[in-house]
Amino acid sequence: MMNTKSTKFLVRTLLLALFFSFGNFFSQNNGAVGINTASPNPNSVLDVVSVNNNKGILIPRLTVTQRDAITINPANDDGLTVYNTTEDCLNYWSLADNEWKSVCGQIGKSVFTIDCANTKASGTYIQGKTLNTSHYLTVTVNVTKKGSYTITGTTTNGYNFYATGVFLNTGIQTVQVAGQGTPSAVQSDTVQLFANGVSVSCTPAVTVNVLSSAAIYSVSCGSATVNGVYTKGTALGAGNTITLPVTVTALGSYSITTNTVDGISFSGSGIFTATGNQNITLSGTGKPTSTADKVMTITSNSADGESTCNVTVIMTIPSKKILHIGLETVYGYSAFTGPSRSLMDSPTNFGTSAASVVKSGGYTHTSLGGAPSNATLLAALNTKPDIVIIGYAYTPDATASGYIANYLNNKGVVIAFEDDAASSQNMMRAIFSDPTISAANGAGAGSVYALVNTNDPILNGPFGDVRGKNWGEDASTTVNITGLTSGFIPYSYAQPINSTTPRTGISGLRHSSLNFIWFGDGGFLSNENANGNQYPSNTIEPFVAPSSGGYLPVQKSTYGYAGNGYALGGMQVQNSIIFANALAWAIKQAETNGINTQ
Incomplete structure (x- = not known):
């Protein structure tokens, strides 16, 4: 049988030897244990002293995975402490919050990766010129754990990059890493990136070109x-x-x-x-x-x-939905057919090539014909077309005009060519909310109207400057509007330049706040030549856009009846250029302030 007293003596002797192995001596006083001190702090359970002030104490070192594998006993483990090698910081278990806390901060050190492909250097790097606030790295990171971060970028050429902070959210984020130092040599430098002190290998490498002294x-x-x-x-x-x-x-x-x-x-x-x-x-x-x-x-x-x-x-404007209202004939009154449609669809004018006059994805076209019912009109407007183009021979009544006005008030875009006085009056009264506005027929076929000399996107646009030039009336009579007092930009007045018969009113305008353009001629776009060439008449079909030029709009060089000192065909009219400029304005309005941008 084992001698119990001898066994206890041996154990005590062994423990004493172990305690002395910690340092010079071990002591115990009133329940306080001291190592290398005879007087341990009475408020401590353990008081450890470094005799030569050159040693520390090590506690268990665990990774996050190892730490999280500990089976916590909430009743007994409050304050359990480890050193987290993943976060590089002391962690302790908090019973109150039921989680591990970091003494470096509640969320500790972050975990993230650097997207080298989306990391680039900003600023100009000149030999001998100290970096300033314009010199930095834009670094894209993917944060998988919130917390503090340090990102550095080093070179061997006298300058480096450094940023520190806290990621408060996970996911893709961008960090601006400030540069400092002075480039010493003219060369291409590879920037070595570090994420929380860990080297990041980038392929291809992030590089900075250092230039010689500036010219x-x-x-x-x-x-x-x-x-x-x-x-x-x-x-x-x-x-x-x-x-x-x-x-x-x-x-x-x-x-x-x-x-x-x-x-x-x-x-x-x-x-x-x-x-x-x-x-x-x-x-x-x-x-x-x-x-x-x-x-x-x-x-x-x-x-x-x-x-x-x-x-x-200049950005490319995406494809726009066009609603055409007018006769579908070779003349192209509402631009659903004829040379006016060819002008719209020509990539020379509106396309995605570098040579296109206006960068545009083009159009999708729908036509209601020349005489849609009010119900058909309302249903079409409720589909929210980006732009509505109206031409001969559509004659909206008061109800239809109200639908169009409501569409405009909802930021729709309307380009209207009308030569019926009653329907024009309906439209103007509804759009301007003024029952005193009147419309009347004026001069006839071959009338030529001077355009005002105002800097306006319709008169001075990407297809030409027509300020102070003319537009021409087609085969019918021009509608003149009177009673307008405000809220519009006049383009032309009722008096033709080739007539001495006095006329009053407005023959062309743009609303100053709504997306609305109007000219008092339903045949403004008329040309029966499929190739868009100039039609051989001085008093009808004023629209010209030759196919040989990609349907690029040009003036009609001989137009107008004789009168007021002008010879027959002695004037030039710019109808097609006005229309092309109006389209360029319309698609931009539709994109930035249109019915489908709300």
Whole structure:
């Protein structure tokens, strides 16, 4: 039988030897244990002293996975402490919150990955020039655990990048990592990224080009050319560039950048090897997030002082739904048929190619014919077409005019060509909410009306400047509107330039707040030639858009009856150019302030 007293003595001797192995000595006083101290703190259970002040204490070191594998006994484990090697911080179990807490902060260190493909350097890096707030990395990260973060980017060329903060949410986020230091050599530098101290391997690598001392040069934004087609949601490619004229007075490096607008930006850099006038190319990057035209601010690094100027990038407008109301004949009264329709559908005029006059996805067309019932009209307007085009011989009554006015008040777009006095009066009274407005027939076929000299998008648009020029009446009589007092922009008055018979009123206008254009001639777009060539008459069919030019609108060179000092056909009219400008305005209004933007 084992000697119990001997066994207890051996155990006590072994424990004493172990305690002494911790340091110089072990002591116990009133329930407090001391290591390397004879007087342990009476308020502590354990008081450990580093004799030479050069040692610490180690507690269990666990990863997050290992920590979370502990089976917690809530009644006994409140305050249980470990060192979390994943977070690089002490953690303790909180009974009150029923979770592990970090002494580095309640949410501890974050977990995230860096998207190298969406990481890029901003700013111009010049040898010997200290970095400032324009020099930074834009880093895209995917956060899988909220918490604190540190992102660094290092180079071997005298400058680095650093950012720290807290991710309060998980998911894709963007961090701006500030640059600091001074580039010492002209070279291409690889930036080594670190996420919370862990090296990140990027393929391809994130690089920064350090340029030589800046040249002295000036830029000419007014003569810049924006190349390529720009469509919402489509990434910019090699053809999306800006050709920028510059004048160089002293050789050296150049770096020209733009701001980022709705997801896109442009930049270019290099070395000038000759002085004088020359062009440089700024390459585009990114993906447009809206259809709004984008004003890009160009900034250069010329050594004579940073300079800026602006260039506008024109966006492609998506396809629009057109509702046509008018006779479906070769004349093209409502642009559903004839050369006016060909003008609309021509990619030369409205298309997605770099050569298109207006960058547009085109149109889808629906026609109600020349005499739709009011019920048919209302049903069609309730489908919310982007634009309504009205031509001969539609004659809306008061009810139909009310439907059209309501469509306009809901931000619809209407281009109306009318030569019936009663229906024109109905339309004007409904749209302007004024029962005193009157309409009357005026001069007849071949009348020529002067356009006002007002800077307006219809009179001075992408297809030409027709301010101070003319439009021509077709085969019927022009409608003149009187009683309008405000809320409109006049385009032409009732008096033809080739007539001495006095006329009063307005023969063409645009509403100043609604999307409404009107001319008092239902045959404004008339031309029976399928090829759009000039019809051989001086008093009818004033619309011209030759197929040989891609149905590009041009003036009719000989028009008008003789009178008031003008010879027969001695005038020029601009009907097709006015219509094309009106369409360009209409699709932009429909996109930015139309019935389908609400």
